[in-house]
Amino acid sequence: MEIPFFPTLFSTVRSLVVRQPFFPTLEDLLVNHPKILGFSWNNGETPASSQRFLALTVLCYISFTFILSQVSRPSLARPVLKSISALHNLFLVTLSFIMALGCLVSIFSQVPNFKTLVCFPKRTSPSGPLFFWGYIFYLSKIVEFMDTLLIILGNSMKRLSFLHVYHHSMVVIMSYVCVNSAQSSFSMVLVTNCTVHVVMYAYYLMCTLGVRPKWKKMVTDFQLVQFWSSFLIMAMLAFYHFTGSGCSGILSWCFNAAFIVSLLFLFSDFHAKNYSPKVKNA
Numbered sequence: 706m707e708i709p710f711f712p713t714l715f716s717t718v719r720s721l722v723v724r725q726p727f728f729p730t731l732e733d734l735l736v737n738h739p740k741i742l743g744f745s746w747n748n749g750e751t752p753a754s755s756q757r758f759l760a761l762t763v764l765c766y767i768s769f770t771f772i773l774s775q776v777s778r779p780s781l782a783r784p785v786l787k788s789i790s791a792l793h794n795l796f797l798v799t800l801s802f803i804m805a806l807g808c809l810v811s812i813f814s815q816v817p818n819f820k821t822l823v824c825f826p827k828r829t830s831p832s833g834p835l836f837f838w839g840y841i842f843y844l845s846k847i848v849e850f851m852d853t854l855l856i857i858l859g860n861s862m863k864r865l866s867f868l869h870v871y872h873h874s875m876v877v878i879m880s881y882v883c884v885n886s887a888q889s890s891f892s893m894v895l896v897t898n899c900t901v902h903v904v905m906y907a908y909y910l911m912c913t914l915g916v917r918p919k920w921k922k923m924v925t926d927f928q929l930v931q932f933w934s935s936f937l938i939m940a941m942l943a944f945y946h947f948t949g950s951g952c953s954g955i956l957s958w959c960f961n962a963a964f965i966v967s968l969l970f971l972f973s974d975f976h977a978k979n980y981s982p983k984v985k986n987a
C-alpha cells in the first residue's frame with residue numbers, strides 16, 4: 706500500500722531540482738563536504754551530545770531566566786542593545802536559511818524515495834548529511850536562548866511569557882531527541898521550522914531596525930500552519946509504520962506530538978489574544 710499524491714510529487718520535484726545547473730555546486734558545499742558526509746552523532750562523544758549536557762543547559766536556561774527576571778538588571782544603552790539584537794537576528798536569519806537549504810539539498814541528494822523521507826528504516830544510525838543538519842539545528846536552538854536575554858535586557862517583561870520560556874526550553878530537548886533517536890521525518894520538520902524562522906527572525910530584525918512590519922499576523926499564521934502540517938507528517942508516518950516493517954524513532958515522535966499539541970494550543974491562544982477583532986478595536 707502506498708500514500709497517494711505525495712510520492713509522485715516528491716519524485717517529480719526531485720528529478721526537476723537535481724537537473725538544475727546549480728545543484729552540483731550546492732551538493733558539493735552542503736552535502737559532500739567531508740565534515741558533513743562523514744558526520745556521526747555519538748552520544749557523549751560528539752560535542753554537546755550527552756544527556757548531562759542537555760539537562761544542564763536547559764536547567765541553566767530556566768534558572769538564569771528566572772533569576773535575571775527577578776533581580777535588578779544593568780541597563781544597556783538602547784543603541785547597544787539594538788545593535789546586539791540586529792546582529793543576533795541577522796545571524797539567525799542566515800543560519801536558518803542555510804540549515805533549510807542544506808537539509809533540502811541533502812534530502813534530494815540522499816533520500817531515495819518519499820517513503821524513506823517519512824519513515825527511516827528501523828535501526829537507522831544518526832550519521833551522514835541529514836543528521837549533520839539535525840545536529841546544527843539542535844545547536845541553533847541553544848543560540849536562540851539569546852532571544853530571552855534580549856527580552857530581559859530590553860525590560861520587556863510582559864513579553865517573557867510562559868509560551869516563550871516553555872517553547873525555548875522544550876525545543877532544545879525535542880531537537881536533541883530527534884537526532885539521538887534518528888527520528889523518522891525529522892528532516893521535514895527541520896526544513897519547515899527553519900523556513901518559518903527565516904521569516905520570524907526577519908520580522909524581529911525589522912522591528913529592531915525600527916520598522917514594524919504589517920505582516921506580524923502572517924508570521925503567527927505561518928507558525929500555526931507549521932504545527933498543523935506536523936500532524937499530516939505524523940499521519941503519514943503512522944501509516945508507513947503500521948503497514949510496513951516499522952519506522953525509526955517512533956517513540957520520540959510520540960513525545961514530539963505531545964509537544965506540538967501544546968504549542969498549537971498556546972499559539973492559538975496567542976493568536977486569539979493578539980489578532981481578534983475585539984483586540985484590534987480596543
Ligand SMILES: CC(C)(COP(=O)(O)OP(=O)(O)OC[C@H]1O[C@@H](n2cnc3c(N)ncnc32)[C@H](O)[C@@H]1OP(=O)(O)O)[C@@H](O)C(=O)NCCC(=O)NCCSC(=O)CC(=O)O
Pocket residue numbers: 790793794851852853855856859861864868869872898901902905908909910912913921922924925926928931975
Ligand atoms: C510574531 C511573533 C513571531 C512574535 O510575537 P511578539 O509578540 O514576540 O512580537 P513583537 O511585535 O512584540 O516583537 C517586537 C519586539 O521584539 C524585539 N526583538 C527583536 N529581536 C528579538 C528576538 N530575537 N527575540 C525576542 N524579541 C526580539 C524587538 O526589539 C521588539 O521590541 P520593542 O517592542 O521593545 O521594540 C509571534 O508569532 C510569536 O512567536 N509569539 C510568541 C512569542 C515568542 O517568543 N515567539 C518566538 C519563539 S516561538 C517559535 O520560534 C515557534 C516556532 O518554532 O516557529
